[in-house]
Amino acid sequence: MNSASRIRIDGRGGSPTPYLEYLESVMIGATAAPALELLEITKSFPGVRALDGVSFDVLPGEIHALVGKNGAGKSTLMHILTGLYAPDSGEIRVQGQPVEHMTTALAKRLGIALVAQHANFVPALTVAENVFAGAMPTRRGGFIDWPGLRREAAMRLGRFGLNVDVERPMESLSVAERQMIEIARALFADATVVILDEPTAPLPKHEVQMLFDFVRRQRDDGASFIYISHYLEEVFELADRVTVLRNGQVAGAAPIDALSQPDLIRLISGTDVERFQRPRRATVGAPVMTIAGLTRVGAYQDVRLTLHAGEVVGLTGLEGSGPGSLARGLFGLEPMGTGTVTLDGAPYRGTDPGKALANGVAYLPRDRHGLGIVAIRSVRDNASLSVLGRLTNRLGFVDGARERDLVQGYIDLLAIKTPRMSTPIEDLSGGNQQKVVVAKLAATEPRVLLLDEPTQGVDVQAKVEILRIVDELTRRGVAVAIVSDELHELTDMCDRIVVFYRGRITREFHKGSPEMTPERVLDAIEGGMMETTDAVA
Amino acid sequence: MRWRRHIPFVLDHLIWLILLGVFLFFASQTDKFLTPINITNILSAAAVLGVLVVAQTFVLITGNFDLSQESTLGLAALFGLWLIVPALAPYWGGGILLSPYLAIVAILGMGIAIGYVIGALITYGKMNNFIVTLAFLLILRGLMLAFTQGNATSGLNLPEADVFYFLGHENFPVPWLGNVPIAVPAMLLVFLAGHIILNHRRFGRDLYAIGGNRQAAIASGIDANRRIRQVYMVSGLLAALAGLMLAGRVASIQVNLGDGYIFTIFAAAVIGGVSLQGGRGTMLGALGGVLLLSTIDRGLNLMRVSVFWIQVIQGLIILIAMFIDAQRVRFRAPVEGDSATVPGSAPQPIEQEPT
Numbered sequence: 011m012n013s014a015s016r017i018r019i020d021g022r023g024g025s026p027t028p029y030l031e032y033l034e035s036v037m038i039g040a041t042a043a044p045a046l047e048l049l050e051i052t053k054s055f056p057g058v059r060a061l062d063g064v065s066f067d068v069l070p071g072e073i074h075a076l077v078g079k080n081g082a083g084k085s086t087l088m089h090i091l092t093g094l095y096a097p098d099s100g101e102i103r104v105q106g107q108p109v110e111h112m113t114t115a116l117a118k119r120l121g122i123a124l125v126a127q128h129a130n131f132v133p134a135l136t137v138a139e140n141v142f143a144g145a146m147p148t149r150r151g152g153f154i155d156w157p158g159l160r161r162e163a164a165m166r167l168g169r170f171g172l173n174v175d176v177e178r179p180m181e182s183l184s185v186a187e188r189q190m191i192e193i194a195r196a197l198f199a200d201a202t203v204v205i206l207d208e209p210t211a212p213l214p215k216h217e218v219q220m221l222f223d224f225v226r227r228q229r230d231d232g233a234s235f236i237y238i239s240h241y242l243e244e245v246f247e248l249a250d251r252v253t254v255l256r257n258g259q260v261a262g263a264a265p266i267d268a269l270s271q272p273d274l275i276r277l278i279s280g281t282d283v284e285r286f287q288r289p290r291r292a293t294v295g296a297p298v299m300t301i302a303g304l305t306r307v308g309a310y311q312d313v314r315l316t317l318h319a320g321e322v323v324g325l326t327g328l329e330g331s332g333p334g335s336l337a338r339g340l341f342g343l344e345p346m347g348t349g350t351v352t353l354d355g356a357p358y359r360g361t362d363p364g365k366a367l368a369n370g371v372a373y374l375p376r377d378r379h380g381l382g383i384v385a386i387r388s389v390r391d392n393a394s395l396s397v398l399g400r401l402t403n404r405l406g407f408v409d410g411a412r413e414r415d416l417v418q419g420y421i422d423l424l425a426i427k428t429p430r431m432s433t434p435i436e437d438l439s440g441g442n443q444q445k446v447v448v449a450k451l452a453a454t455e456p457r458v459l460l461l462d463e464p465t466q467g468v469d470v471q472a473k474v475e476i477l478r479i480v481d482e483l484t485r486r487g488v489a490v491a492i493v494s495d496e497l498h499e500l501t502d503m504c505d506r507i508v509v510f511y512r513g514r515i516t517r518e519f520h521k522g523s524p525e526m527t528p529e530r531v532l533d534a535i536e537g538g539m540m541e542t543t544d545a546v547a
Numbered sequence: 548m549r550w551r552r553h554i555p556f557v558l559d560h561l562i563w564l565i566l567l568g569v570f571l572f573f574a575s576q577t578d579k580f581l582t583p584i585n586i587t588n589i590l591s592a593a594a595v596l597g598v599l600v601v602a603q604t605f606v607l608i609t610g611n612f613d614l615s616q617e618s619t620l621g622l623a624a625l626f627g628l629w630l631i632v633p634a635l636a637p638y639w640g641g642g643i644l645l646s647p648y649l650a651i652v653a654i655l656g657m658g659i660a661i662g663y664v665i666g667a668l669i670t671y672g673k674m675n676n677f678i679v680t681l682a683f684l685l686i687l688r689g690l691m692l693a694f695t696q697g698n699a700t701s702g703l704n705l706p707e708a709d710v711f712y713f714l715g716h717e718n719f720p721v722p723w724l725g726n727v728p729i730a731v732p733a734m735l736l737v738f739l740a741g742h743i744i745l746n747h748r749r750f751g752r753d754l755y756a757i758g759g760n761r762q763a764a765i766a767s768g769i770d771a772n773r774r775i776r777q778v779y780m781v782s783g784l785l786a787a788l789a790g791l792m793l794a795g796r797v798a799s800i801q802v803n804l805g806d807g808y809i810f811t812i813f814a815a816a817v818i819g820g821v822s823l824q825g826g827r828g829t830m831l832g833a834l835g836g837v838l839l840l841s842t843i844d845r846g847l848n849l850m851r852v853s854v855f856w857i858q859v860i861q862g863l864i865i866l867i868a869m870f871i872d873a874q875r876v877r878f879r880a881p882v883e884g885d886s887a888t889v890p891g892s893a894p895q896p897i898e899q900e901p902t
Contacts, residue, residue: 384759
């Protein structure tokens with residue numbers, strides 16, 4: 011920690027506690043002492059040893075990545091660090107000082123700040139108000155000093171290289187900007203270490219870069235970060251050091267330069283799991299869905315696309331360039347727009363999800379918590395949600411035995427890890443939740459399967475299992491479209507990749523062609539094939 | 548540590564333990580409690596409340612409220628009476644002299660119609676359910692007052708009203724208990740039907756999904772708005788049925804028939820574990836809530852506790868119920884995210900098919 015990020019700007023916030031003063035005095039002497047240490051942490055839950063002798067530390071001015079599958083123990087470790095859970099044994103040291111009994115309040119005072127995926131803001135309030143939430147500068151009589159507030163907020167953010175209009179409402183900022191402001195807020199509140207929990211999952215590509223540049227700058231100024239992510243490429247890009255958790259133990263810890271990506275994957279999964287490479291199938295069949303010139307103003311324009319039986323088509327592009335909207339439009343979650351779509355030769359319109367499913371068009375949403383699962387209901391209820399109508403007997407009662415058979419079949423097929431099918435789905439890891447969503451869609455026996463970022467926030471193994479079941483579905487003649495910006499995943503999975511740029515299809519890649527590489531696709535995504543865009547514009 | 552595993556189960560069924568405890572407590576305090584007449588009283592008081600709570604439970608599970616039930620109840624009963632009695636003072640009748648059987652059909656139809664209008668305003672009109680049903684609570688009660696000019700109507704001693712008596716007034720003999728109003732088994736039947744619908748009909752299962760996550764339910768192909776209209780129609784229907792039962796029980800239709808029921812309805816549902824956030828709750832739990840409130844009400848009466856204190860105690864019971872509910876959430880999931888490491892399943896690597 012250098013002085014820049016520890017300057018106490020706000021005199022009003024109360025003088026630092028004697029404890030903190032003590033910590034600071036200790037710190038001046040020992041520059042290389044870890045900002046934070048967790049020693050031999052063990053934590054059990056009923057029937058589960060969530061953490062087993064885990065040690066972890068963060069040095070000042072370091073970005074330390076914490077990776078592992080869902081369920082490996084990352085969240086538990088962070089919950090212990092932030093005082094949400096008490097460890098069964100082990101020690102927490104903050105700047106060399108052992109902390110006897112960590113509570114959430116103490117963690118906050120010691121400067122352990124968690125920046126969650128969806129930043130913790132009041133969206134309708136301005137940036138300035140959010141920056142000062144809970145500690146607004148006041149004038150005599152308790153009135154808020156608005157000009158002072160705006161000035162202070164702009165100055166503080168400016169110190170971290172953030173030049174935003176502090177009078178804009180928070181909700182008008184991009185997600186990355188909000189995250190940067192939250193990080194800055196943590197840093198000027200004297201954060202010892204900032205925990206970034208999957209910060210990039212909701213971000214489009216270019217904002218990821220913006221966020222990373224910002225985090226690197228703060229690191230260079232002496233701030234410490236714990237970076238939790240499923241995106242290994244980003245771990246390599248950002249982190250200085252990485253610790254891998256597996257089944258509640260440290261599977262490995264090393265400076266990032268000492269590892270290759272396959273090394274890291276091996277550490278995470280414990281086996282030689284590679285990416286799922288879908289073999290080229292000779293089973294691409296008849297056209298199932300034909301989109302002949304579909305336009306929705308502001309979303310996509312003149313889309314012409316045919317999905318064939320047994321084929322996987324990748325749809326990609328920059329955030330907001332069209333593919334996601336197209337999938338939602340075809341499913342009826344958003345207006346489909348004007349134009350002609352035929353399904354098995356008959357005219358088709360995506361009017362609402364119920365009709366789409368009845369017509370054999372299924373959609374996997376990218377927002378799992380918002381649209382994919384009913385978190386408080388059971389695995390069974392979630393898996394059978396879209397097919398209850400088909401599981402009813404002549405008297406209109408849901409046939410319980412058939413329902414259990416169906417769900418158990420998918421639990422086995424997809425290796426869904428759940429204690430029981432009556433377990434609430436929110437108790438499952440993200441990857442297993444997503445498998446239940448896939449089961450729900452597969453149960454509808456779709457003709458067309460639209461997958462919107464199907465592996466987002468899913469661990470490496472679950473990803474492979476999900477992609478394998480998708481491949482299995484294509485062998486049964488389902489036409490699959492995957493909306494994704496995971497380029498390796500697309501090149502591994504797809505027979506064709508269709509690139510959208512500003513709402514229009516600008517480029518198409520075919521499997522087997524030497525052109526179909528992540529690099530070439532990325533180039534097209536970013537508008538590389540301008541001659542084609544010009545032609546249609 | 549092992550005992551913690553059973554906490555959720557115990558919390559889910561705590562209502563029955565509490566009911567037993569309350570029973571034993573009152574039985575030890577007054578020897579008038581464990582008497583056939585008192586038990587019958589508890590049950591018949593629970594009958595009308597029970598039917599309304601079944602309806603409210605349906606609505607609550609979708610994450611909506613229906614504050615209008617008690618006014619639907621009053622207006623429906625009054626409307627039925629108006630259909631069958633002569634247009635003569637001191638009665639307030641339409642002089643239609645409709646057959647009482649048809650009148651019952653009309654009453655139930657009216658309940659459904661009111662429910663449909665409420666549901667349509669909420670879904671097509673995109674209006675807030677709390678406010679819409681609050682408005683209907685006022686409008687329907689106001690209509691009743693306006694039509695009758697605030698006068699009490701008690702046409703139920705007319706022979707035409709005999710059929711109306713039936714649900715609320717007719718008894719049948721039960722060993723030990725003596726004469727039990729048929730409203731009691733009627734209420735139990737409604738609960739049973741509610742239970743079966745919630746668990747074994749697509750309709751009920753859809754309601755849980757809608758209350759649990761409406762957007763996900765829609766994205767799973769459920770027509771949430773249609774279900775919400777239907778659930779208000781069920782609520783209106785059962786409110787009208789409760790109106791018949793209550794009118795028969797008190798043998799008159801006052802302009803304040805059903806007034807103030809809404810608080811008890813919500814208390815019973817919440818005590819029974821039905822979540823106001825939607826998506827959680829069972830008919831069995833709601834039945835427990837109904838019986839507990841009726842038992843406490845009668846027991847305190849027998850102990851000659853003042854009416855005012857009874858209200859205080861009911862309020863406290865609601866708070867305790869909410870406290871228990873909060874504990875239920877706390878003990879349910881050990882860890883968010885990491886809890887998927889279930890015993891025996893975590894360490895196995897998946898089999899990799901060569902590709």
